[in-house]
Amino acid sequence: xxxxxxxxxxxxxxxxxxxxxxxxxxxxxxxxxxxQLVTQMALCLFxxxxxxxxxxxxxxxxxxxxxxxxxIGSYVSAILTAPVNIKDNALSMNQxxxxxxxxxxxxxxxxxxxxxxxxxxxxxxxxxxxRLNGLAAGIATFALLGVAYNVFFNNKKIGPxxxxxxxxxxxxxxxxxxxxxxxxxxxxxxxxxxxxxxTLRATREDAMAAPALGISIFKVRLIAFIISGAVxxxxxxxxxxxxxxxxxxxxxxxxxxxxLSMLIVGGSASIWGAxxxxxxxxxxxxxxxxxxxxxxxxxxxxxxxxxSRAVIIALTFVAVLLWRSGGITNGKEFRIxxxxxxx
Amino acid sequence: MVQSILDxxxxxxxxxxxxxxxxxxxxxxxxxxxxxAELITIAAYTLVLTAQFPLAVSLLFTVIVTVFVALLMxxxxxxxxxxxxxxxxxxxxxxLSTVLQRVYELMFGALPxxxxxxxxxxxDFKVAGLSITIxxxxxIVLTIVILLAMGYLIEKxxxxxxxxxxxxxxxxxxxxxxxxxxxISAAFGLxxxxxxxxxxxxxxxxxxxxxxxxxxxxxxxxxxxxIGGIASLRGAALGGFIVGVVLSSLNTLLGNGRVYAYSWLFxxxxxxxxxxxxxxxxxxxxxxxx
Amino acid sequence: xxxxxxxxxxxxxGKVEVISDVSFTLEPGKSxxxxxxxxxxxxxxxQAIAGGIAPKGGTITFDGKNIAGKKPEDIVRLGLSLVPxxxxxxxxxxxxxxxxxxLTGRRNKxxxxxxxxxxxxxxxVLLTHENHQAGMLSGGQQQQLAIxxxxxxxxxxxxLDEPSLGLAPTVITDVFDRLKEIIEMGTAVVIVEQxxxxxxxxxxKTIVIRDGKVQSTLTSADAANSESLQRSYFGAGE
Numbered sequence: 100x101x102x103x104x105x106x107x108x109x110x111x112x113x114x115x116x117x118x119x120x121x122x123x124x125x126x127x128x129x130x131x132x133x134x135q136l137v138t139q140m141a142l143c144l145f146x147x148x149x150x151x152x153x154x155x156x157x158x159x160x161x162x163x164x165x166x167x168x169x170x171i172g173s174y175v176s177a178i179l180t181a182p183v184n185i186k187d188n189a190l191s192m193n194q195x196x197x198x199x200x201x202x203x204x205x206x207x208x209x210x211x212x213x214x215x216x217x218x219x220x221x222x223x224x225x226x227x228x229x230r231l232n233g234l235a236a237g238i239a240t241f242a243l244l245g246v247a248y249n250v251f252f253n254n255k256k257i258g259p260x261x262x263x264x265x266x267x268x269x270x271x272x273x274x275x276x277x278x279x280x281x282x283x284x285x286x287x288x289x290x291x292x293x294x295x296x297x298t299l300r301a302t303r304e305d306a307m308a309a310p311a312l313g314i315s316i317f318k319v320r321l322i323a324f325i326i327s328g329a330v331x332x333x334x335x336x337x338x339x340x341x342x343x344x345x346x347x348x349x350x351x352x353x354x355x356x357x358x359l360s361m362l363i364v365g366g367s368a369s370i371w372g373a374x375x376x377x378x379x380x381x382x383x384x385x386x387x388x389x390x391x392x393x394x395x396x397x398x399x400x401x402x403x404x405x406x407s408r409a410v411i412i413a414l415t416f417v418a419v420l421l422w423r424s425g426g427i428t429n430g431k432e433f434r435i436x437x438x439x440x441x442x
Numbered sequence: 443m444v445q446s447i448l449d450x451x452x453x454x455x456x457x458x459x460x461x462x463x464x465x466x467x468x469x470x471x472x473x474x475x476x477x478x479a480e481l482i483t484i485a486a487y488t489l490v491l492t493a494q495f496p497l498a499v500s501l502l503f504t505v506i507v508t509v510f511v512a513l514l515m516x517x518x519x520x521x522x523x524x525x526x527x528x529x530x531x532x533x534x535x536x537x538l539s540t541v542l543q544r545v546y547e548l549m550f551g552a553l554p555x556x557x558x559x560x561x562x563x564x565x566d567f568k569v570a571g572l573s574i575t576i577x578x579x580x581x582i583v584l585t586i587v588i589l590l591a592m593g594y595l596i597e598k599x600x601x602x603x604x605x606x607x608x609x610x611x612x613x614x615x616x617x618x619x620x621x622x623x624x625x626i627s628a629a630f631g632l633x634x635x636x637x638x639x640x641x642x643x644x645x646x647x648x649x650x651x652x653x654x655x656x657x658x659x660x661x662x663x664x665x666x667x668x669i670g671g672i673a674s675l676r677g678a679a680l681g682g683f684i685v686g687v688v689l690s691s692l693n694t695l696l697g698n699g700r701v702y703a704y705s706w707l708f709x710x711x712x713x714x715x716x717x718x719x720x721x722x723x724x725x726x727x728x729x730x731x732x
Numbered sequence: 733x734x735x736x737x738x739x740x741x742x743x744x745x746g747k748v749e750v751i752s753d754v755s756f757t758l759e760p761g762k763s764x765x766x767x768x769x770x771x772x773x774x775x776x777x778x779q780a781i782a783g784g785i786a787p788k789g790g791t792i793t794f795d796g797k798n799i800a801g802k803k804p805e806d807i808v809r810l811g812l813s814l815v816p817x818x819x820x821x822x823x824x825x826x827x828x829x830x831x832x833x834x835l836t837g838r839r840n841k842x843x844x845x846x847x848x849x850x851x852x853x854x855x856x857v858l859l860t861h862e863n864h865q866a867g868m869l870s871g872g873q874q875q876q877l878a879i880x881x882x883x884x885x886x887x888x889x890x891x892l893d894e895p896s897l898g899l900a901p902t903v904i905t906d907v908f909d910r911l912k913e914i915i916e917m918g919t920a921v922v923i924v925e926q927x928x929x930x931x932x933x934x935x936x937k938t939i940v941i942r943d944g945k946v947q948s949t950l951t952s953a954d955a956a957n958s959e960s961l962q963r964s965y966f967g968a969g970e
Contacts, residue, residue: 159527159529161529161532161533227712227716228712230716230719231715231716231719232719234474234528234668234672235668235715235719235720235721237529237532238664238665238668238669238711238715239711239712239715241661241665242665242708242709242711242712243708243712245704245705245708246704246705246708246709249701249702249704249705249708250702250705253701253702352657356536356537356540359533359536360533360536360537363530363533404548406544406547406548407544407548409544410541410544410545410548413537413538413540413541413544414537414541416537417519417534417537417538417541420523420526420530420533420534420537421519421522421523421534424523424526424527424530600832600836603829603832603833604833604836606822606824606825606829607822607825607829607833610822610823610824610825611820611822613784613816613820614816614820614822615833616783616784616803616804616805617782617783617784617804617805617813617814617816618808618813618833618834618836618837618881618882618885619805619808619809619834619836619837619838619885620805620833620836621805621836622803622805
């Protein structure tokens, strides 16, 4: 994670990933119903990986706590939009706290609220967490996830507990999800090239030198953490409207590991890395899933034993780190190549 | 009451053994080896699958298998990642942990494997009218013996001296002739032995082995070494002990609220880290870059 | 035959090349000084010789073997020890433990006791603090400990990186007197210093490094002439 990152605005750097996203959504997302769902989930995960990129990629501080923001975002959006009868009846034998049963909000308003709530919680917890460095920060952020998971898993007054909350209305439109992803991408891009992004990257290189330069590590980290928490909340919200359910277990260790590996495999120092990591791991996972189910992949039928998919994904991940510890993109942004004039 | 105190101490001791295994490896290569969980798991599987043999044979076999897996991790993955950003190593160890979990699932199945290990250590006995489980006493005795042995190894032997020196400053230790590959392999080997000890104690209490068997204790011990002070092995052992004692006490004290024991534990962890970011045994406020 | 021969050495960190072309030779039992302004790569040079970093080019021949790119723990076993910049003693360990660590780098385990005795004789102050934490020692004592620790492996060549750093003048004299004794006992010494006058007074020759290259070589006769020292140190025009 020691690679530079981009500091100056360049329309090519910004448009490059956006165009790739549009192409992926159009060609893959429109190919079949099953691929449409995969694409929609990948777009949600991409927003999550962007959230990690803006904080982890810039500050170099590993966060295991972002699953908590996704969890909260997902929960807020689901509880605000799920039909009253479902909340009233289906949930854990009517244990849900009364004021949570009646609210009915438009999906997009709910998404904004979920980002805001996650951002707010990031702000409150960040005031404490961002004072820490290194491994202590990593464990502290994990403690945040631990508390969120533990509370939501066991408390049936605020949510479904260990069960799933069904009936969350769907956003069954690739382009709306794409739009949300692109908006998040633009936000993260501008943070990365802003003074906050540059300062954070400077503190990553040398945590000792920063105070000497009059830089408050705490302040810039906190700002990045809040934005990152809000984007993670949005991603959780999006996910609940793609999956149609909210379930606490979706946002624990496996989620944390998969999203962090997407970031690191792609290369944590750039948005392009986040994109490559998310879609590559999703694609590999999908291909292997089809192999496990003995379905043809691009016309070729290869069968692999059931359950070996996860082994292969994790092995690929470890292999990428061994091959290139800066990730596949090694910190570079993707640029649309300039058209050469023909002379 | 007496039983609760004994349970707290024995859980604390167990966690300090796990924390020590993690701390040894962290010391020499700044690696938080998340896959330590899978060392405990494989040790537990081996114990259960060899339960038909005499305990000594089964134990010996378990130690050999666990040390082998520990060294395999070192040779195949971690050796190639040396000197890389610790965050990357940590993430790689996550990956390795997942790989092993799935491999165990393919090898042993997703359903728990079980067998009765050391049946003579089950049950309870009465002292002055109080009923006390044998396993809690055995755990405490075993832990004390293992901790004393580790203490001797680390404080009094040449290997221990090299481990301490390398933990403080690997570069200088190498300049003095400390062989990096051998020392790191030794640290992994020892962490494997410790994982086998932890597994033995765990299996006596709960012989239902699934692919995720070692996960919980490893996560909590990780938390422990950070609050204890990751820079020293004493800190690691102390931190692990605290986490175990606190968790066990919370489970007793909270009654019906014990489902939230983890939340209270994590909140306590946050408070400790905010007061002492470098851990309880740290000196001053060093900025550690992990 | 030279004991240590460095030829066209290139070294640096990452993509940065700090040392671009350095050559020198050292005969058994002799001493060589390396001087130059701050940041010219004197420490990098020593680290490359001792194996702390892998050289990017050139050869380092020690005792007839090419040691460039070997691991530091193997190089110390061949008989080449580095006392790193800033002493780098293990402050949490006792003085005795620090010295014992020096034993790890010995080629043969026989004669270890004699080596310890010899070092204790050379640095009697360490004896009185044997069971104290090394971090409690004064700066000068820590420097003596660092040198003593390196000597326990009985090296043929001792590399010292700025042994005067952070020490009071009287203490510096003390440390350098010890170094003279060490040379008299037959150990060849390479000593890097920022303060040129400290080195030129006792090293047989001194090389001046500038811009990653050897700018000039001075003999002790040149060194006596302070003007020529000044000129080569700061460059002719300045």
